[in-house]
Amino acid sequence: MDAIDRQLVELLRVNARLSFAELARQVGLSAPAVHERVGKLEATGVLRGYHADVDPEAVGLGVTAIIGVVQDSTGDIDDVLDTLGRMPEIESCYFMAGEESFLLKARVATIADLEQLIVRLNRTPGVSRTRTAIALSTKWEGRPQPPA
Amino acid sequence: MDAIDRQLVELLRVNARLSFAELARQVGLSAPAVHERVGKLEATGVLRGYHADVDPEAVGLGVTAIIGVVQDSTGDIDDVLDTLGRMPEIESCYFMAGEESFLLKARVATIADLEQLIVRLNRTPGVSRTRTAIALSTKWEGRPQPPA
DNA sequence: GTTGCCGGTCGATTGCGTCCACCGCCGTAC
DNA sequence: GTACGGCGGTGGACGCAATCGACCGGCAAC
Numbered sequence: 001m002d003a004i005d006r007q008l009v010e011l012l013r014v015n016a017r018l019s020f021a022e023l024a025r026q027v028g029l030s031a032p033a034v035h036e037r038v039g040k041l042e043a044t045g046v047l048r049g050y051h052a053d054v055d056p057e058a059v060g061l062g063v064t065a066i067i068g069v070v071q072d073s074t075g076d077i078d079d080v081l082d083t084l085g086r087m088p089e090i091e092s093c094y095f096m097a098g099e100e101s102f103l104l105k106a107r108v109a110t111i112a113d114l115e116q117l118i119v120r121l122n123r124t125p126g127v128s129r130t131r132t133a134i135a136l137s138t139k140w141e142g143r144p145q146p147p148a
Numbered sequence: 149m150d151a152i153d154r155q156l157v158e159l160l161r162v163n164a165r166l167s168f169a170e171l172a173r174q175v176g177l178s179a180p181a182v183h184e185r186v187g188k189l190e191a192t193g194v195l196r197g198y199h200a201d202v203d204p205e206a207v208g209l210g211v212t213a214i215i216g217v218v219q220d221s222t223g224d225i226d227d228v229l230d231t232l233g234r235m236p237e238i239e240s241c242y243f244m245a246g247e248e249s250f251l252l253k254a255r256v257a258t259i260a261d262l263e264q265l266i267v268r269l270n271r272t273p274g275v276s277r278t279r280t281a282i283a284l285s286t287k288w289e290g291r292p293q294p295p296a
Numbered sequence: 297g298t299t300g301c302c303g304g305t306c307g308a309t310t311g312c313g314t315c316c317a318c319c320g321c322c323g324t325a326c
Numbered sequence: 327g328t329a330c331g332g333c334g335g336t337g338g339a340c341g342c343a344a345t346c347g348a349c350c351g352g353c354a355a356c
Contacts, residue, residue: 001206009207012200016164021343030305035345037303046206051199051290052160058149058194059157064242066251081287091291094212094283103214103281133251135242139229142199142290143239169312178336183314185334 001046004029008037009046013143016050053142061107064135065114067121068100075126077101083124089117100131149194152177156185157194161291164198201290209255212283213262215269216248223274225249231272237265248279 024031092105172179240253
């Protein structure tokens with residue numbers, strides 16, 4: 001991970017569809033050299049993938065909620081995690097310090113869908129209760145700079 | 149936005165570096181047709197960009213925190229937002245319903261950096277107080293499936 | 297000093313990106 | 327019913343990119 005690697009990572013974080021030739025021009029190396037470096041960054045897990053940033057509203061997911069999950073004493077953490085992982089509405093999942101073991105970010109189409117999701121969460125074994133906060137708007141998400 | 153558009157969006161969400169030729173094969177159209185469709189999806193804001201997914205720990209950001217921000221009555225929301233936007237540690241920012249106006253996801257290198265960030269947040273005009281929760285681990289982030 | 301390795305360049309081949317001309321379908325006007 | 331126009335697609339062509347292999351220079355070990 002030298003300065004050129006950091007530059008490549010930064011360039012790809014901003015625009016993952018840059019060609020190797022373009023990356024090569026930007027960092028001042030040849031295309032095969034860049035190809036090699038990016039390959040190694042992928043192999044070592046620094047670059048985990050490349051994803052299109054999709055406007056959630058455009059695909060019918062207009063409601064964003066942050067949900068804290070409190071465990072009860074009966075369940076195993078991994079079982080709860082497994083169940084959470086099967087709910088595609090849950091976009092992100094963090095294991096937290098504090099009373100709430102998990103913090104989830106969920107996106108659904110409607111408030112009714114959110115209600116259903118919360119009910120399902122509260123019914124899953126090992127979950128004692130949940131606390132939901134609704135996001136009125138997403139100001140920004142993922143670093144490459146705030147919109148204004 | 150027909151079925152083929154949805155398919156293209158999904159393919160690019162999973163792997164943003166797929167070539168147009170490959171996309172064309174997957175959806176059963178010619179490459180120029182796919183090129184045209186993707187261009188329109190970008191122009192209409194459905195596809196907002198393409199970003200590499202970088203392992204935060206690999207770039208020295210080992211500490212993740214979720215911070216709720218309570219406003220006081222003196223400040224303008226847009227001023228607070230502007231200040232938050234200038235803090236590069238803040239990866240995501242949601243405007244929330246409830247007592248805490250903003251919910252932030254921040255990544256920093258060390259707990260000491262987190263402390264500094266919290267101090268800076270509490271000092272910014274318009275901010276009454278903050279509440280910070282630390283993520284012990286990120287189970288997953290951004291939909292394309294939980295790791296296990 | 298010699299050897300081996302790492303990481304780079306260069307050149308060639310294959311395949312992709314992209315522009316253009318053309319075509320078929322469908323809705324509309326008359 | 328028929329002629330027309332626009333939209334969205336195909337196919338071909340050309341230049342550039344991806345990627346492989348051969349080679350090369352610098353550095354470290356011995």
